[in-house]
Amino acid sequence: MSLADQVRTAVSAVTDPELRRPIGDIDMVRQITVEDGTAHVWIVLTIVGCPAAQRIEQDVRDAAASVAGITDVIVEVGVMTPFERRALTAKLRDGRAARQMPFGPDSLTRVILVTSGKGGVGKSTVTANLAVALAQQGLRVGLVDADVHGFSIPGLLGIPAGTQPTRIDDMMLPPVAHDVKAVSIGMFLREENPSSRGAGPCCTAP
Structure with missing residues (x-):
């Protein structure tokens, strides 16, 4: 396995903190090159101003730097196109319809309601x-x-x-x-x- 492939494997395992999926599984990793020990990693985020942007970038940097032989890491961050976002949402829904009743008879979802007629009871x-x-x-x-x-x-x-x-x-x-x-x-x-x-x-x- 080449050094670039090792970096890709490490970076792909980074988890998106919002989607809670490895970024390699949700097509956020793009090109990766390695030259003279420097890893150049291109990733894309789901939206402009993604709240988890800094964390993802740092986790990607740390993952790439953990590969033996890598002395420096440069991370380039872009944003998914509308087509890529549609593909992502379809993948996250696992083929389920966009508007689906989650509480039907075949659903494993259960609802617990916590309420009271009095305030201050915890x-x-x-x-x-x-x-x-x-x-x-x-x-x-x-x-x-x-x-x-x-x-x-x-x-x-x-x-x-x-x-x-x-x-x-x-x-x-x-x-x-x-x-x-x-x-x-x-x-x-x-x-x-x-x-x-x-x-x-x-x-x-x-």
Whole structure:
């Protein structure tokens, strides 16, 4: 295996933190050349301004540098074309229709609703801990914080303020924390909106 092939193998194994798939499997790795110990790696991101851009670039740089014989790494970053994004979303859906009911009789998806008629009883805390515990057992978990005024799930999961889901054409990718995909009303409100400050966990009923 040539040095360039070894670099490609290492780089292809880097995981996209949002898609949680190796970038080699989702066609994000382009040309790779090696000259005098310097690896020149071309990759493409899904969208302009991808929130995970810096992390992916650094992980690619580290992966390439880990190959014996590589003394320097140059990473060039581009963006997928609309055609490439459509191909990617089709691959991520595994051939499933874009609009598909996920809760049908043949679905493995189960919904757990945490709610209460009283505030301040720990709904958000229970929800966050339950979601993380299920994820640690190997289940694929998504969490929806549907409270309009008291959303606190992002803070409980440690998701930085201002984080929003990533949009790839008609597909929305929620932020991931502790292996839990999380979406909150607070992610869609502008910072200057008074309601976006939240009223604390007492009102949260995801």
